[in-house]
Amino acid sequence: MWKFYQPVNVIFGEGEIYNIGKYMEQYGLQRALMVADAFLVQSGMAEKLKTCGNGKIVEISSDVEPNPTLQNVSDVAKKVKKINADCLIAFGGGSAMDCAKAAAAAVKENCSAEELLQGRVITRALPVIAIPTTAGTGSEVTAGAVLSDKKKGIKAAIFSHALFPRLAIVDPELTY
Numbered sequence: 001m002w003k004f005y006q007p008v009n010v011i012f013g014e015g016e017i018y019n020i021g022k023y024m025e026q027y028g029l030q031r032a033l034m035v036a037d038a039f040l041v042q043s044g045m046a047e048k049l050k051t052c053g054n055g056k057i058v059e060i061s062s063d064v065e066p067n068p069t070l071q072n073v074s075d076v077a078k079k080v081k082k083i084n085a086d087c088l089i090a091f092g093g094g095s096a097m098d099c100a101k102a103a104a105a106a107v108k109e110n111c112s113a114e115e116l117l118q119g120r121v122i123t124r125a126l127p128v129i130a131i132p133t134t135a136g137t138g139s140e141v142t143a144g145a146v147l148s149d150k151k152k153g154i155k156a157a158i159f160s161h162a163l164f165p166r167l168a169i170v171d172p173e174l175t176y
Contacts, residue, residue: 007161008130008141012170017131020089021054023167029127033085034060035076035100037092040133045174049091049131058083064092067148067155068099073113076103080126087127090165094137097130098145101163104128108162117147122160130165133174140168 011023024032034057036046041062050057061079064072076099080088090100104126106113111120130140139145144159 008168010168014173016169017171018052020052024056029087031085032057032087032089033080034089035096036062037096038062064099066095068095069148070113072099073102077106080107089129091131093134094139097139101145116158122162125162127166130168
């Protein structure tokens with residue numbers, strides 16, 4: 001016997017990222033912070049996605065290192081609070097998604113990234129829309145996030161059902 005639990009609504013299709021504004025409307029989301037890979041900002045893709053958000057994507061953050069650090073999560077959480085975002089959009093690879101999911105929990109739980117890595121129980125998180133640009137991490141459909149504490153030399157995962165993204169938009173055009 002085995003069980004499978006997958007609460008993430010997955011939308012798959014070419015060009016589906018351009019419907020981000022429609023999907024945000026369907027989920028009642030009004031103000032998003034986008035956490036994007038630096039390449040997606042440099043290439044103009046993040047700005048293109050922001051434009052498709054119909055004014056609902058307020059700001060873009062791209063200062064996420066591979067294996068996001070506690071500082072990355074803290075910085076994103078501060079930006080979420082500053083712009084009063086009600087959700088996050090994670091656009092990129094696993095690092096952008098893990099950082100966004102952890103920041104969503106830190107904001108809603110009103111705790112630090114350090115507390116999350118130390119085992120704080122996570123029961124709530126802001127909604128996350130995950131848009132993967134790579135194949136393989138699976139972070140767009142998982143309840144975990146991998147974080148790094150550079151000071152202590154620790155890389156570990158946090159887990160909670162609250163970390164499942166609300167929606168994953170898998171657009172194969174992003175892997176071209």
